[in-house]
Amino acid sequence: MTSFLLIDDHTVVRTGVKILLADLFMDIQIAEAKDGESALLLLQQQSFDMVMLDIQMPNTDTFALMETFKLLYPSIKVLVFSMSPENIFAMRFLKAGALGFISKDAPLDEIKIAIKKVLSGKKYMSEAMLFSLADGDNIKKGNNPFSILSTREFEIVTMMLNGKTLSNIAADLSLGTSTVGTHKSRIFTKLKVTNLLELKQLADSFETK
Template identity: 40%
Template sequence: MKVLIADDHGIIRLGVSQIIKEIDPGSTIHEAEDFDETIRLLNAHIIDLLILDINIPGGNNFQMISTVKSKQPDIKVLVFSAFSEELYATRYFKAGADGYLQKDTSPVEVKSAVNTILSGKHYMSQNIREYFLQGMIRKEVNMNNPLAELSDRETEVARMLVMGISQTAIAEKLNLHTSTVGTHKYRIFEKLAVSNIAELIEKYRIYDYS
């Protein structure tokens, strides 16, 4: 098994590497600290499984997965994130992910996710499966959590605004015009009923269960 772990935190890469070695002691593991390095490694090696931190430097958007799969169409992608799965898991599945786990997941569940994905299936936690089975993903989550009303692009922009990234820097990261980012910001404020960044941060503090 050939695995690429893309995460900017060394302790996370170490922990995940140990779990992978427990699954397959003969596995080959590559590591990347940012998205540019991830792409360089994908260009140099055939990878069976990419374990991807969605907030990795140089990435941080929903297009990362399509970029990865354009390089290696058969690669399996397990998103490993600190962000709330209720808000983000379905978005990343739609973007092409094969699985989604939060970083506080137990080693046992990480092993289960890896084995499931490598068998050709998608993996989601019991929590998300229950939401799907009960038909609640689009109903109750959307009604109760205003952040779910944002589009994928608005979610990306909002998350960066909360992180203190300027509109100019956001435009560069997402390859957008600054005016387009301004339009997204206006729509975000309108949908979330906020009037400034401080209120946006507070809205995320309340509703983003990361």
């Protein structure tokens, strides 16, 4: 039996993925979690072959969750399944331990390929992402400004894009609010934005590139 853990705050998404998995595999077990906390509770109770993970959920630090997977559940294969722009987030999560990154907007056949590849222990990236990595000039030109952020800065950006306030972020990361504020100022300077709206517009601009 193949066991899956679906971590997504949207019930309709989890339901759709369950239908897809039931179509792909004969003998499966599927558990659902709406955030990182409920996912960790399930992991304490049973083992899973594969996790399908959204990366922007309320009350969830997905980078910390990935670190927990790596430290406590190293055999779990993680496929990120997200609406977040692939060319901003994919490499960060692959470096954090995920085996694949697939957009929720991807064609159904492509999602099936990603699931099967990751479940078999192979890495999955879309053709667009592979092309971007192969395009040395693209990388040198720095077309993705988010790549210049440190790991901590990127983590804070992810949480800001998820609608968290500075105090929320400080509590989640066990940092002082002033420290998070300093990171925010550095992030805005590096990305050449002046407010959260401009930051969101910058992130959104990568969705169709």
